[in-house]
Amino acid sequence: MAQTDIRLSTTVTIRPTSGWTALNLRDLWMYRELIFFMVWRDLKVRYKQTLIGVSWAVIQPFMTMVVFSIFFGMLAKIPSDGMPYPIFSYVGLLPWTLFANALNNASRSLVGNQNMVTKIYFPRLVLPLASVVAGVVDFLIAFLVLIGMMIYYNLIGVTHLTLRWEMLTLPLYLLLALVTALGVALWLSALFVKYRDVGYIIPFLSEFWKFLSPIAYSTTLVPEKWQLIYAINPMAGVVNGFRWALLGAPTPPDVRLLASAGVALFLLISGLFYFRRMEKTFADTI
Amino acid sequence: MTTVIRVENLGKRYRIGLVSQEYQTLSEKITTALGAPLRAFRNLRRDGHPPSTIHNPSTMLRTSPQSDHIWALREVNFAVEEGQVLGIIGRNGAGKSTLLKILSRITEPTEGSLTIRGRVGSLLEVGTGFHPELTGRENIFLNGAILGMKRAEIERKFDEIVAFSEVEQFIETPVKRYSSGMYLRLAFAVAAHLEPEILVVDEVLAVGDAEFQKKCLGKMGDVAQQGRTVLFVSHNMSAILRLTQESIVLEKGRLVLRAPSAEAVDYYLSAGTCGKSGERIWDADEVPGEAAPFQPIALRLRDKTGNIVDTVRSTEPLSIEMEYSLAAPLTGLRIGIYLSTARGEYVLTSFDTDDQHRFEKHGSRPAGHYLSRCTIPADFLNGGRYALGVNASSYRIRRYFMDEQALSFNVDTSGAPGMQWAEPRPGVLRPRLEWQIETK
Structure with missing residues (x-):
């Protein structure tokens, strides 16, 4: 029975591989349902035995927004491209929170699922991939709050936000954030298997990166001659894109976005190959 | 084929x-x-x-x-035909687990190659990926997916899995509230329904209660009957003999024998792998680290005059002694012996603190050097080959050390009751019973 399974007829030859190996995405495709189940497990477990459940997905970016608004918006009076500071910073915090959580969870995914790695075969790529995807659900929930804020500011007459065609580009920016997170997480998760130092680097890296990204401030504050170098950070492209698409900020996609996307792709591809190269030793070194 | x-x-x-x-x-x-x-x-x-080879062959x-490298496996060659049930026998550290890990693609070999046709289902560790917060139902789906089952496949077999696991009433309860037995049954049930072409089984049968073990063995038998290939690793020789036709014996990473299981088990118990000189001495590096603070030193068999022997007469008492040391005091420690036949059937199990008086006196043992000794009475065992295992544990706390086949020995029946008839006498025991013959 079970003739439905395509793996039945497959013949696998296992031999030592050396150096850089092919990605074997076919294997990953065969295990696509596992990605789904891992995402589902992550979400299910994350909010079990919590009092307010999914509200936590909102609280993290929302409270940061409140703090930012008080200190950077009201006290430091950082310019916010003519938008109310709360909505300006929240639009930046949305993709950032997604990115930071995805990076953190995916980087820890291999070590966090040690028993799976040492006992069962499956494409190891499933673990970081599922962690990144699970973050999207939180993002969508937090996004609903943004819609609420936009309606509120429109109602009290502070803004006149309308549906814009630019909003359709939002998924592309979202993808850019995910690609970046996955790319870096592939490197970090593979390194984490061997060097536990990575566990200490992640929060530091995340904090550092946060201030390098235009979340509390606007990219327009960066001097012209530094703009291209600044755009090497893919998250700058993501946040600028979000503000442009949603709020009409003066940061339309241009060559800087290409630089961001190029860096993100480089991170992803190099990360994939590094991950594959290290994959064969995961079970022995973890 | x-x-x-x-x-x-x-x-x-x-x-x-x-x-x-x-x-x-x-x-x-x-x-x-x-x-x-x-x-x-x-x-x-x-x-x-x-x-380029660092290692000098x-x-x-x-x-x-x-x-500072170690070859866990070296120059191993064998082939398995479709539908065959192959036993894999070897001492701890002989390379069995490494072989299974390579077979199930968890780790890559350093040299050589391995070709597999069909899906490999591994029972290396049941319940992998189980999450304590999730319910039984949720874990069935998750674990199934981890083991490589399609969602539709899991749905189709769901009822069967639940029925097999005997946890129907608790299927909506988080598994963290399960007893360890329930947890294990559910985990095994999922793995057992994977229905792969090649099933790899390692020691899972050592867990669970007797009733459940029987069920598991039955399930494995079914799998074999359906013409699927099974690789079965176990220290339980009777299970090996019952379930496999052929076995391979691994010794220090090398395949030393492939033979019909009866022959392989006999080789394993008598030649090389198992202490046969009436004495088994453990070197410090042979003992797994988790045994600490318990350190086994030697297991010996002595005849009635105190000589170390590997063949004893059934008509004489036999003394078994276990020498060990404790690096730290232990509470509730008990040293056990397992006596089994060469075919793997248990004859008896006995612990040094079985006796209530000794249990109280030696409830906790300070650090030091010890000898636990017992005597198998004369006119007790039938002739043949026996295996002796040892175990050091604290009941419900921890098992420090275990060697199920530490030693093997022969029992010679010269002079035993009934030797006037040169015929094999079935049975494990050969007691000298008091018969009365009366004429009425």
Whole structure:
């Protein structure tokens, strides 16, 4: 029975591989349902035995927004491209929170699922991939709050936000954030298997990166001659894109976005190959 | 018949001492770089091997002085036909687990190749990926997916899995509230319904209660009957004999014998792998680290005059002694012996603190050097070959050490009751019973 399974007829030859190996995405495709189940497990477990459940997905970016608004918006009076500071910073915090959580969870995914790695075969790529995807659900929930804020500011007459065609580009920016997170997480998760130092680097890296990204401030504050170098950070492209698409900020996609996307792709591809190269030793070194 | 598994010249090398690995890697790189020309020359002269092999094949396995590597498996060759049930026998550390890990693609071999036709289902560790917060139902789906089942497949078999696991009432309860037995049954149920072409089973039968073990063995039998291939690793010789037609014996990473299971079990119990001189001595490096603070030293068999023997007469008492030391005081420690026949059926189990008086007196043992001794009475065992296992544990706390086949010995029946008839006498025991013959 079970003739439905395509793996039945497959013949696998296992031999030592050396150096850089092919990605074997076919294997990953065969295990696509596992990605789904891992995402589902992550979400299910994350909010079990919590009092307010999914509200936590909102609280993290929302409270940061409140703090930012008080200190950077009201006290430091950082310019916010003519938008109310709360909505300006929240639009930046949305993709950032997604990115930071995805990076953190995916980087820890291999070590966090040690028993799976040492006992069962499956494409190891499933673990970081599922962690990144699970973050999207939180993002969508937090996004609903943004819609609420936009309606509120429109109602009290502070803004006149309308549906814009630019909003359709939002998924592309979202993808850019995910690609970046996955790319870096592939490197970090593979390194984490061997060097536990990575566990200490992640929060530091995340904090550092946060201030390098235009979340509390606007990219327009960066001097012209530094703009291209600044755009090497893919998250700058993501946040600028979000503000442009949603709020009409003066940061339309241009060559800087290409630089961001190029860096993100480089991170992803190099990360994939590094991950594959290290994959064969995961079970022995973890 | 098609070959479903072909293992060719398979080898797996591990680096030992993972703790200071970076340092070792670095220093190793330096020494390799500096010593390469010299070593190349030496290797070439010695056995003509290319200089790229760090390991020198002319020395036996294990560590060679110039590297801190260990070959867990070396030059293993065998093939398995479709529908065959192959037993894998070997002492702890013989390379069984490494072989299974390579077979189930968890780790890569260092050399050689392995060709597998069909899906491999591994029961290396049941319940992998189970999440305590999720309910039984949720874990069935999750675990099924981890084991490589399609969602539709899990849905189709769901009821069967639940019925097999006997946890119907608790299927909506988080598994963290399960008893360990329930947890295990559910985990095994999922794995048992994977229905792969090749099933790899390792010691899972050592867990669970007797009733459930029977069920598991039955399930494995079914799998074999359906014409699927099974690789079965166990220390339970009677299970090996019952379930497999043929077995391979691994010794220090090498395949030393492939034979019909009866022959392989006999080899394992009598030749080489198992202590046979009436004495089994454990070297410090043979004992797994988790045994601490318990350190086994030796297990010995003595006849009535105190000589160490590997053949005893059934008409004489036999003394079994276990020597060990404790690096720290232990509470509730008990030293147990397991006596079984060469076919793996248990004859008896006994602990040194079975007796209530001794249990109270030796409830906690300070650090020190000990000897636990017992006597098997005369006119007790029938003739044949027996295996003796030892175990050191604290009831419901921890098992420190276990060696199920520490020693094997022969029982000779000369002079035993009934020897006037030269016929085999069935049964494990050969007691001298008090018969009365009356004429009425």
